[in-house]
Amino acid sequence: MSADLESELKSAMEKLGATAREAATILARTGGSAKNDALGRAAELLRARQDDLLKANDRDMAAAAKKGLSDAMMDRLKLDPERIEAMAAGIEAIADLDDPIGGVIAEWERPNGLRVQRVRVPLGVIGIIYESRPNVTADAGALCLKSGNAVILRGGSESFHSSRAIHACLADALAAAGLPEGAIQMVPTTDRDAVGHMLKDMGQYIDVIIPRGGKNLIARVQQDARIPVMGHLEGLCHVYVDKAADLEKAKAITLNAKLRRTGICGAAETLLVDEACADTHLAPIIKELLDAGCEVRGDQAVCRTDDRVKPASEEDWSTEYLDAVISAKVVQGVEGAIDHIVHYGSSHTESIITEDAETADKFLSDIDSAILLHNASTQFADGGEFGMGAEIGIATGKLHARGPVGAEQLTSFKYVVRGDGQTRP
């Protein structure tokens, strides 16, 4: 890139940043009804402009086909009337949430009469870097607005036209509701250097970066960012079938955890079965998976249950397949399961199947993953399923937010202290 273009991009990004910062100041003082008005209008516009959105998406799909994108990628990119309606309904669900801003999270009085309140405030400006799914534009824009934050969206180049059409609905809705259009901005270029600017040069404008995408994207963001990152790492989720497991529940949950949708981060990647119930439980569960079209890669004990099982390599225990493939292993009780998960897991989501409450408690307390389930599918790892309305992703870090990141997780707080002339002794 020439020096001219480089400096042009830099100044364009700085303008985006300054505009976002200004909008954030206004949003922080904006009440819930104006934000909800804008969200309602955005949902209406998405429905009203269905044809425009489909046309823009056709352009992206045609370019993607030409580039030879995989079927899975093409499916993520695709918009249809149902998906557009789902985006609109999702925005309305976000509007229906309680306003997270301004609420008093805690309050107490000190012996000297000072009254301390912890009050919820927006984070400020959020930068979101994502890949091909155009609906992230709507979800992330709406969640940030609901939580009083300005947002700078940087979507994947594959979905550029789709995202731009969706973004136009959001921007027009903001203007119609009397809110600054700078509240939801989209980087207007597919130039990859724009991401570098967001990560390295825009610390005074962006308070937190949220990457949403595959391993490579996250790795790049964590490597280059000079701004705090709220990370969403891979989901290497486990299902552990304990000797006290109900076999029917174990079969149903394992099948659902692996196969309901294989491409999401809450999909199970490894099945662990207690050696104490291997004789009764292992073969039926493995057979169900194989019959449903799932490839199974197992240790020796698993391989013995069915000719169709392939032998697992060491690498399999740390592989997030995101596909109809599962690794499976026999372990020595809940202790063995915990050891395996602590060693190979990504601290995302794990489930134990057992009717023994004490064993369940051990699993739930000794593993430090963001989400731990008892007798339920790992695919419940989702903000909507948790009752948060929607999410930007599942945070696997331990700072600030962990698990589903919804509107409330996009806020901070400040302390308000009221006195009557107190000085400190």
Added chain:
Amino acid sequence: MSADLESELKSAMEKLGATAREAATILARTGGSAKNDALGRAAELLRARQDDLLKANDRDMAAAAKKGLSDAMMDRLKLDPERIEAMAAGIEAIADLDDPIGGVIAEWERPNGLRVQRVRVPLGVIGIIYESRPNVTADAGALCLKSGNAVILRGGSESFHSSRAIHACLADALAAAGLPEGAIQMVPTTDRDAVGHMLKDMGQYIDVIIPRGGKNLIARVQQDARIPVMGHLEGLCHVYVDKAADLEKAKAITLNAKLRRTGICGAAETLLVDEACADTHLAPIIKELLDAGCEVRGDQAVCRTDDRVKPASEEDWSTEYLDAVISAKVVQGVEGAIDHIVHYGSSHTESIITEDAETADKFLSDIDSAILLHNASTQFADGGEFGMGAEIGIATGKLHARGPVGAEQLTSFKYVVRGDGQTRP
């Protein structure tokens, strides 16, 4: 440094990290009574070994005098029987706090019967990089232990012997209580490259870095860290005297906010006075400050009140003096004060003096600093004063913790979900 020494340091740091990680796993499963037992023993040992601590401190003080450290630095470095007793009592106060770990922060049930709990867990391993005050060794060690975290302490080279003697009390107390000594470790060298390793190479061992010290330290940490940082930036705190201020309160609070202790981050650095009360309030407050030995640097209106006032330069409005110096300015009402604070402030702590509740509410809601006070001194910006028992510092970032960072702020959470065989539709 030779390549040999370099690789020796690197492997020593890695060993510290691995030991801390192992200790963190044990601490996460340790109940409150064992942690409190260790804290109680640490307090006893600090008292019992007073002579050792004073001797170690003498070595540091002698070296510091030889180096020509400033009086303020020497004062921060100094230990005496009262300060040792204060450290011991501080540790006992931390032991008396409720155990922050394992508590259920929130719980709810979903329509499908899933019961979701948000449960408090430790962060893991915390790296603390600080400067000359030896008491940070005791405070930080105790707070991290209370919150179930392992900690790697890296104090300033000036306080090396003092910190090592304090650390020995903590380590012996851990061992006596049957807890891993690796729970509280101190970097055993003053080699500056050790900090570089903590910031850049120890991401797999350290979950969060907390710097505590002056501008240069914080800047270096934020520049170099490849690990999340919980930042404690400068405290450019403001006192605004509104036209509806009670003059006596205004005088007392301003004096206390500036002069009670000038070297702490909650000390006021700038006084703003409403032009509408300049005739009645300005001169008396400025006179009090000057009479108390404070240097005042003012705008023209302030200069006119007293010959002793020096003219302020533009730089003064963004200077954290940490000394008996204050900048002072007349502003146009609460709006003018808010504009000044938003422009020049560091988002730490600000106070408004007024008897008008509506004006106070505007100030408290429109400024986004970590701590906002009404009719009280900025020197209340302190974990102990907030009722948190103790603090590692005042966070000025907006992610994770903000304001005083006590034991509860050193925790994260996980979701525990209990079901009865639920699969996701």
